[in-house]
Amino acid sequence: MPEYNAPLRDMRFVLHEVFDAPTLWARLPALAGSVDAETADAILEEAAKVTGQLIAPLNRSGDEEGAQWQDGVVTTPTGFREAYATYVQGGWVGLSGNPEYGGMGMPKTLAVAFEEMLYSAGSSFALYSALSSGACLAIDAHASEELKQTYLPPMYEGRWAGSMCLTEAHAGTDLGLIRTRAEPQADGSYKVTGSKIFITGGEQDLTENIIHLVLAKLPDAPAGSKGISLFLVPKVLVNADGSLGARNAVSCGSIEHKMGIKASATCVMNFDGATGYLIGEPNKGLAAMFTMMNYERLSIGIQGIGCAEASYQNAVRYARERLQSRAPTGPVAQDKAADPIIVHPDVRRMLLTMKALTEGGRAFACYVGQQLDLAKFSEDDEERKAAASLVALLTPVAKAFFTDTGLESCVHGQQVFGGHGYIREWGQEQLVRDVRIAQIYEGTNGIQALDLLGRKVVADGGAALRRFAAEVRSFAQQHESAYAGELLAELERLESLSGWLLEQARGNPAEIGAASVEYLHLFGYVAYAYVWARMAAVAQARRSEDEAFYAGKLATAEFFFRRLLPRTLSLEASIRASAAPLYGLDAEQF
Template sequence: MPHYKAPLRDIRFTLNEVLKLDEHYQALGIEEINSELMNALLEEGAKFAENELAPIYRSGDEEGCHFNDGVVTTPKGFKEAYAKYVEGGWPSMGSDPEFGGQGLPPSAGIPISEMTGTANWAWSMYPGLSHGAVATIEEHGTDEQKSRYLPKLVTGEWTGTMCLTEPHCGSDLGLLRTKAEAQADGSYKISGTKIWISAGEHDMAENIVHIVLARLPGAPEGTKGISLFIVPKFLVNEDGSAGERNAVACGSIEHKMGINGSATCVINFDGAKGWLIGPENKGLNCMFTFMNFARLGTAIQGVAHSQLAFQGAVEFARERLAMRSLSGPKNPDGPADPVIVHPDVRRMILTCKAFAEGGRALVYYMAQLGDIVYRGKDEATRKEADSLMALLTPIGKAFLTEAGVESAIHGIQVCGGSGFIREWGMEQNLRDAKISTIYEGTTGIQALDLLGRKILQTQGASLRVWTKTIHTFCQEQADVAEMKEFIEPLARYNKEWGDITMAIGAKAMQNIENVGAASVDYLMYSGYVTLAYFWARMAQVAQQELAAGTTEQDFYQGKLATARFYFKRLLPRTAGHKGAIEGGLECLMEITEEQLSL
């Protein structure tokens, strides 16, 4: 099977040349990091991903996690790799120095997360959710809660979870039944069962801090009556050490399609001691700090699966001999040509490449918006960045994960029968990828969030900010002859995006169900146009470097070639999504439930 190799050149291209890392940090007055330090972090992160995580990618999947009477043991090598991760200081990069963090901006850790995730997504889920727990406590916790939990969460000695889903309620959190009862000492007694809790129990850290949604007695019905609680596996002593065991137990672990090295747990809270975080009945608002972080992390997962599929497919296609090129032998001294010469194999490989590299630009850009939200120098700038990030989050989460699944399928297909068996590693990539379109809000839920909450409920305000960003770029490049092949279609699709939005809004006024009927196709349309913007920006940089006489001709020519492929073979998919949107609601609802069951 292929061994993951971190795409450092492309990561640096995206950070330094497209997104102007140094200019971004200088504008925010961030002195803790620059491109030189970032390059050093990337080198070390790549070594960890390639040498520690990639070797246990397949073995972790085949062994899986072990469950024995409430005790979960992770696959061989996972615990040791995590110890090295903590020793290297990786968990603390973006956290507050007051609690042992390094104080780096949030965006600095995103490329590291991409590399560790691509090398071994199942392993990366253990530290991944801890970042969200830290962010939630930092933003909503009391000073006492911060001092009690953050130091060891920040260092990675402890890990964190998010506990939302229950057996009878998934994404509709208004139905949750977990109870919280106030105690005389200021704590709460938490009782209920949560399911599908990633890293809910394991042997890699000495304590696990659960962030739990529960309902107080007499709370309002639905999502307005949910509160948020900190519930540690082990109660914390006054000196910050882990003390006696709390009434929290793992009832079982799930047997899953993929990410088998990640423990997905049923967690039972049997009168466990917990502490309210944030105001009563505002738990879902506080949890969104966690959920938004997790959704950005899931967008990274889409990039990871596209990147892994691309690497595996290219390696196989270069070596595998099959048939002759239609235009004549390309390997005349061999019995057949390598399959990489065949146009359809190129189509699949380039699709993976275009999604991986375009997705990388989108995710890193979103991370920079996060920097501005937290460290922007004026309220107007912070507010605009927050609005843009809110708009792009469902696109990043849902579009990129759907693209990751498609890429994983292409990775298998390029390898043919070899891709379908375990030895080449491509089938694991697909099994691991599928969950990304489901957790942290399914594609359908993200689509409703984008079209309903983020666009129609704001009368298109956030969308106009983004389409204006694209429009401004198109205007700046309108007179550059070399950019015409990218700018003209981008400008056309950008305008059409607004027209489609207005048409859906008009239909929604007649029947609100039209929003649900159009939402997924609308999200996919939005994703293709958004990635087109980033591919046009990458093409612009590539052309400038080539015109300046770069010594890296192949790299920049490859960028231009991939941009052309994206615009000519992937961006036109928007027409199909537009047509489906125009197909309307009636054809979905005409058939009765009885007819469906025949």
């Protein structure tokens, strides 16, 4: 049976030493009185217990039993209801929620560490509360005060859950094609009619109510995405005093039978004249929903990190114990018939790749979380705007690169086990199946790449990129670390390619789509080089305090810069090959 133990020492290193989050919190008035280093550590310690002891033991059994549907009723696997009840008692759903409505108000820099633990322990379980947190964010940002007062407190409590209802059978990425409609009523409410698919947690038995955020069109709506509005549609109607009333006209038509995350109910939801309430302005629903979607995109990116960490822990334990052959330099375990496989170069290559990518992802997630905290809580207008610009630029990188490298790491972890990695009881094949969806939902990684290059780089002439590059360059120039030269060289590669693509796109718009995925990956490696240089600088300065830990950091940084960062060379070559090779075949020749 695989086990999960939260990497608390590494999380504290990133949070306290690399990014000095407590100092940031202390200078932001909204956070100064509620969180410090001691509070953060206590929260992380408790989160490690909840995820390692309560949630992780349900991961395999939840996968084997799966969510079940019968006549519109969805049942979660054995143990989920009891675990969820304990989970919500700890206030975890409202960890970073608005304190005015019952949330704990913790910073995102802390929340990303908790989310990683959740996904490491069990992706299916994590998704039920992840969607609730995102729904709360959208309601808090865009709904009326009446809706906030009614719905946010029980959602932060965990008594009510949330869902995000966008996709329809004929309308995925192109939401302008949706057919769900909303008819205004005399009392100010709306009757919502339509069907949505792929709705995570659309129906379940964990909470007494589910609050659906539904994209729909008003009768007089403009065509396309400019005519989309956002509605709050409860599963159970809420009385004026906050108590639950009659069942709304919302039902679950079925659940999907999936490759992975089988304990998470992925539902077809039918709205048959269901009572709903407008969130925000008419025809501005997509912008409001993106508040939730951007939260979910970072969260799903962290799913990639969490699954990779779980796979890495399993693989390291196995590699230390599994005896096969002798080390190429001679016997290491003299008293045994063979050496543990961790002595073999290829096994070390896989383990170090997992370690470098996962720890780089953890640090970059904390960095993005830091920008989110600045964008939300800073009282300096310029600082807030600059942070928001970086968040917009880096969110697609985080979602796609975390999940692409997360799958790579989970496959490596499976490979370390050899044939046993293909067998269910070891847990590695489930991680491969569970993490695979993260590259698809919340906007496929190809769409994330188009968003990064087309909207966040080309559309604004590279302004946000220049802001990020200035920060990276400033760090490299101020720190005489062994990797300053490599970091600057890779930054210049990214800037040069960005400028080249800006020119190419003027002559041929297809160049953006042709280069976007490779460009996002190259951006990801440069971003990881930045955070690894920061980690290496701290580790070098503090090495004498804890030789084993900091020397391990430096060795992993060396592996990243020498063995992984050179991947940018092939990515650059592929990008500069232009769009032409993609159009060498007619459609009939495929």
